[in-house]
Amino acid sequence: MLCSRMSVTAPQAPTDQLPGRHRRARVPWVLVVALAFLVVIAAGAFASLRYYSWCKGASGPTTPVPFTVAEGTSGSQVVDDLHEAGVVRCGMVSKWLLRRSGLEDEILAGTYQLTTNMVPDDAFRALTVAPPPVPTVRLTIPEGYRLTQIAERVDEDLGIPPKRFLAEANSGERSLPPYLPMGTATPEGFLFPETYQFRRQGTTAKDVVDRLLAQFEIETAGLPWSNAEDLGLTPYEIVVVASMIEEEAKLPEERSLIAGVIYNRIREGMVLGIDATLLYDDPTPDGQLSYSDLEYDSPYNTRINAGLPPTPIASPGLASLEAALNPADTEFFYYVLCGADGHHEFGRTLAEHDQNRVRCGE
Numbered sequence: 551m552l553c554s555r556m557s558v559t560a561p562q563a564p565t566d567q568l569p570g571r572h573r574r575a576r577v578p579w580v581l582v583v584a585l586a587f588l589v590v591i592a593a594g595a596f597a598s599l600r601y602y603s604w605c606k607g608a609s610g611p612t613t614p615v616p617f618t619v620a621e622g623t624s625g626s627q628v629v630d631d632l633h634e635a636g637v638v639r640c641g642m643v644s645k646w647l648l649r650r651s652g653l654e655d656e657i658l659a660g661t662y663q664l665t666t667n668m669v670p671d672d673a674f675r676a677l678t679v680a681p682p683p684v685p686t687v688r689l690t691i692p693e694g695y696r697l698t699q700i701a702e703r704v705d706e707d708l709g710i711p712p713k714r715f716l717a718e719a720n721s722g723e724r725s726l727p728p729y730l731p732m733g734t735a736t737p738e739g740f741l742f743p744e745t746y747q748f749r750r751q752g753t754t755a756k757d758v759v760d761r762l763l764a765q766f767e768i769e770t771a772g773l774p775w776s777n778a779e780d781l782g783l784t785p786y787e788i789v790v791v792a793s794m795i796e797e798e799a800k801l802p803e804e805r806s807l808i809a810g811v812i813y814n815r816i817r818e819g820m821v822l823g824i825d826a827t828l829l830y831d832d833p834t835p836d837g838q839l840s841y842s843d844l845e846y847d848s849p850y851n852t853r854i855n856a857g858l859p860p861t862p863i864a865s866p867g868l869a870s871l872e873a874a875l876n877p878a879d880t881e882f883f884y885y886v887l888c889g890a891d892g893h894h895e896f897g898r899t900l901a902e903h904d905q906n907r908v909r910c911g912e
Contacts (some may be wrong), residue, residue: 605640612665625654636666637673644670653678685750693743693867694796700741710755718755729785739789739862742766769868777875792874793862797826800892809877811885822852830863886910
């Protein structure tokens with residue numbers, strides 16, 4: 551019997567199950583992203599740790615830095631000032647370090663001698679020990695002083711040469727809106743007359759000018775500056791009027807009356823005829839005005855030029871500024887100095903004024 555030869559082929563295993571081969575594992579993409587995220591977090595944490603360590607430390611030159619903590623300054627502001635002065639490296643981290651140190655409420659007001667590039671904890675501790683009193687000098691600026699006189703007084707008390715002081719004052723770089731507009735050539739009239747305390751050593755012309763200007767803003771903040779518009783003047787022009795009142799009024803009770811006369815004459819387009827303005831620009835600076843001086847062609851000669859002089863002629867005190875903003879409602883157009891006590895006689899008409907001049911022996 552013949553048998554047919556049959557070929558039987560065994561079933562083939564899938565290739566990934568063949569002997570000697572390994573199946574390639576597939577990593578879920580979520581796990582890949584998570585791992586990448588963890589790497590980024592770890593790198594960020596490492597960088598943050600390094601930055602934190604850097605902020606806690608210090609290196610570099612240690613240059614002396616006078617550092618002042620004003621009364622009532624917050625710990626956060628102290629750190630900002632330390633960072634700006636170059637005493638500590640970082641602001642935000644140093645604020646956290648100050649809170650952690652427990653010294654925030656122990657910082658004392660005063661002027662300290664620190665250095666640049668201090669370790670934050672050392673700087674904080676230094677501010678908790680009251681500094682020795684800094685030797686100071688009293689500087690008194692009387693009402694009615696002009697810039698040149700202030701410069702002389704600053705030289706006498708602080709040893710700052712007048713030329714240096716005037717160059718700083720007249721640099722044209724300061725403003726005090728809305729009173730002193732930006733670009734005004736001189737701050738004449740705005741260096742407030744007051745008694746100040748300055749450091750005996752290290753005070754600069756800039757320190758003095760900035761302090762006196764800042765005092766003007768402080769002292770005059772409560773004045774009714776809105777009256778300026780009703781009077782037809784700018785705040786700057788109010789200070790010009792106040793400087794003339796300061797020079798003209800000898801008695802406090804006459805300030806508002808003199809202000810009323812000035813505004814009456816401005817309103818009528820009359821010249822002011824105030825000799826103190828010409829003395830400010832005296833062609834022969836001897837404190838006296840000759841007949842030829844009265845004809846001097848100067849913008850400060852209010853005998854021949856109507857309106858206000860171009861700048862204040864002195865630093866007015868608070869009382870004169872108040873009078874400039876609250877003039878008396880008066881019918882007077884004239885006044886003349888009369889008597890040794892410094893009072894004035896006021897007149898409504900030129901005829902009354904002439905009679906007052908005769909009576910006062912002018």
